[in-house]
Amino acid sequence: MNFDSLLWVLLLGSLLGLELIGKVPPTLHTPLMSGANAISGITMLAALTAIIKAEPNSPLLIIGSISLGFALFNVVGGFFVTDRMLAMFSRKPTKKNK
Amino acid sequence: MNLPDIIKFVIDLLAVLLLALGIKGLSKVRSAREANILAAFAMLLSVVGLLAYYLGTSGIPAQSWAWIIIGSLVGSLFGTLLAKKVPMTSMPETVALFNGFGGMSSLLVAIGAFLFPFNEGAKAGYVEPFINDISISVSIFVGAITFSGSIVAMAKLQGWLSTPGWTQVKARHFVNIIFGVTSLLAFIYLISGNISSIWLLVIASTLLGIGVTLPIGGADMPVVISLLNSYSGIAAAAAGFVVDSQLLIVAGAMVGAAGLILTQVMCKGMNRSLVSVLFGGSLSAQSTTSSGSGEYTNITSCSVEECALTLEAANRVIVVPGYGLAVAQAQHTLREVTKKLEQNGIEVVYAIHPVAGRMPGHMNVLLAEADVPYEQLKEMDIVNPEFPATDVVLVLGANDVVNPQAKNDKSSPLYGMPVLDVQEARTVFVIKRGMSAGYSGIKNDLFDLPNTSMVFGDAKKVLSELISELKDLGVGEK
Numbered sequence: 001m002n003f004d005s006l007l008w009v010l011l012l013g014s015l016l017g018l019e020l021i022g023k024v025p026p027t028l029h030t031p032l033m034s035g036a037n038a039i040s041g042i043t044m045l046a047a048l049t050a051i052i053k054a055e056p057n058s059p060l061l062i063i064g065s066i067s068l069g070f071a072l073f074n075v076v077g078g079f080f081v082t083d084r085m086l087a088m089f090s091r092k093p094t095k096k097n098k
Numbered sequence: 099m100n101l102p103d104i105i106k107f108v109i110d111l112l113a114v115l116l117l118a119l120g121i122k123g124l125s126k127v128r129s130a131r132e133a134n135i136l137a138a139f140a141m142l143l144s145v146v147g148l149l150a151y152y153l154g155t156s157g158i159p160a161q162s163w164a165w166i167i168i169g170s171l172v173g174s175l176f177g178t179l180l181a182k183k184v185p186m187t188s189m190p191e192t193v194a195l196f197n198g199f200g201g202m203s204s205l206l207v208a209i210g211a212f213l214f215p216f217n218e219g220a221k222a223g224y225v226e227p228f229i230n231d232i233s234i235s236v237s238i239f240v241g242a243i244t245f246s247g248s249i250v251a252m253a254k255l256q257g258w259l260s261t262p263g264w265t266q267v268k269a270r271h272f273v274n275i276i277f278g279v280t281s282l283l284a285f286i287y288l289i290s291g292n293i294s295s296i297w298l299l300v301i302a303s304t305l306l307g308i309g310v311t312l313p314i315g316g317a318d319m320p321v322v323i324s325l326l327n328s329y330s331g332i333a334a335a336a337a338g339f340v341v342d343s344q345l346l347i348v349a350g351a352m353v354g355a356a357g358l359i360l361t362q363v364m365c366k367g368m369n370r371s372l373v374s375v376l377f378g379g380s381l382s383a384q385s386t387t388s389s390g391s392g393e394y395t396n397i398t399s400c401s402v403e404e405c406a407l408t409l410e411a412a413n414r415v416i417v418v419p420g421y422g423l424a425v426a427q428a429q430h431t432l433r434e435v436t437k438k439l440e441q442n443g444i445e446v447v448y449a450i451h452p453v454a455g456r457m458p459g460h461m462n463v464l465l466a467e468a469d470v471p472y473e474q475l476k477e478m479d480i481v482n483p484e485f486p487a488t489d490v491v492l493v494l495g496a497n498d499v500v501n502p503q504a505k506n507d508k509s510s511p512l513y514g515m516p517v518l519d520v521q522e523a524r525t526v527f528v529i530k531r532g533m534s535a536g537y538s539g540i541k542n543d544l545f546d547l548p549n550t551s552m553v554f555g556d557a558k559k560v561l562s563e564l565i566s567e568l569k570d571l572g573v574g575e576k
């Protein structure tokens with residue numbers, strides 16, 4: 001991919017992000033932030049690429065591995081914590097006032 | 099295009115689509131949980147796609163597998179442990195920590211890509227070395243700021259770091275400008291081929307992250323975390339340029355943009371501009387000089403028993419929860435109290451201020467944990483007109499969000515912030531540990547009003563006393 005098409009990708013991705021969340025009920029602000037945060041751990045793909053392409057015995061293997069660890073900490077932890085928060089909302093509302 | 103390319107392309111496309119649907123679904127109550135799982139699945143899919151692609155083309159060396167497995171296991175294990183064990187009240191700090199580590203990941207990849215170039219395009223000179231270096235620099239710069247800023251934010255929310263007075267001096271802007279200019283210089287050196295200036299860039303941007311975050315008061319931390327979350331998306335997009343991955347760029351850009359919107363929404367809730375949050379310093383530090391109208395003159399304190407008697411006679415009660423409730427972990431005890439009231443035919447509603455607690459939605463999460471029915475939670479705009487027709491308001495560990503100064507006193511730093519009009523109700527009980535000010539450090543005029551009574555004590559302790567008082571009165575014994 002050449003640079004200018006990547007810039008287009010960047011631009012369109014940003015516009016998509018701006019459009020995606022228009023109205024968010026305040027209830028969901030924290031989970032949304034946490035979920036989006038988990039997605040930002042997508043840098044794990046960059047870390048994976050680095051490890052795969054590293055020369056044998058290159059320090060890049062270790063750097064990539066640490067980077068992958070940090071990214072997965074973000075991704076896995078982020079999704080679990082978001083799910084924990086959301087699990088509380090999805091519970092059936094308890095009986096109303098009698 | 100050969101087969102592996104096509105498969106990778108289709109998988110990436112599918113992953114982007116699912117991620118977009120995930121973010122969209124996360125903004126609706128009904129679909130949020132499924133959307134989160136969908137997004138997690140999309141991430142897994144993208145990893146599988148990447149691994150399959152390299153298996154089908156260049157192959158993955160055994161050594162690489164080993165490091166991949168080590169990194170994934172350690173990261174996932176600690177992430178899972180933290181996510182499962184952390185208490186609900188510390189959510190904001192947890193998000194900040196995860197976010198910081200995401201920034202660290204981008205930072206490390208960029209350093210790795212710079213010291214040991216692995217992108218064939220960059221190695222063979224297809225990609226302008228210039229553009230490659232810019233992408234790496236941006237990734238390092240944003241990644242380092244995200245990391246150091248998030249760690250400072252986390253430490254502040256945890257109470258490990260306070261806002262020292264010296265951080266409020268005007269000179270801090272000067273210091274931050276120096277860090278910024280140093281980063282820029284390092285960036286220019288780096289592009290012009292001076293390899294060792296990468297470390298200068300790392301250090302200067304890390305310091306910039308600390309320098310900008312440290313002076314910001316705790317009350318504004320959620321906005322900062324949301325902003326840093328947006329940065330980590332930008333860092334991911336920059337890393338996408340480094341490794342030439344459209345998927346990374348799109349996902350990073352989406353998170354970056356969505357994070358900005360969320361930041362704006364939060365700023366609106368506090369009636370502050372992003373600029374004043376970032377550069378205005380801590381609100382409490384300003385208020386010591388600006389609103390010295392400080393002493394309380396007309397405090398009415400009352401016992402739990404009186405509070406119980408008034409509650410028993412009420413028809414309609416509104417509960418205003420705040421951070422104090424979260425700290426005291428009193429949500430379950432509160433639920434017991436309101437259950438008793440409801441059994442007596444008293445209508446109970448919870449008024450949720452958009453920034454109650456330390457993060458929007460904080461109170462909703464907390465109350466949902468205690469099984470409070472979702473429809474009893476009312477947002478500020480809906481509940482505000484209902485206060486005049488309310489007998490009793492229970493303010494539990496909330497302070498700034500019920501301060502009438504925000505409406506009446508133009509000199510107050512809070513002026514203009516939307517607040518809950520609790521003083522319109524017939525009686526207001528403020529359950530509070532002492533007379534200390536709220537997070538903004540500003541005197542609360544509500545406490546001086548004749549229809550306000552203070553019940554001093556820890557929220558959990560007061561509420562459990564309230565339960566036994568209500569029991570003695572025979573409330574909820576049907």
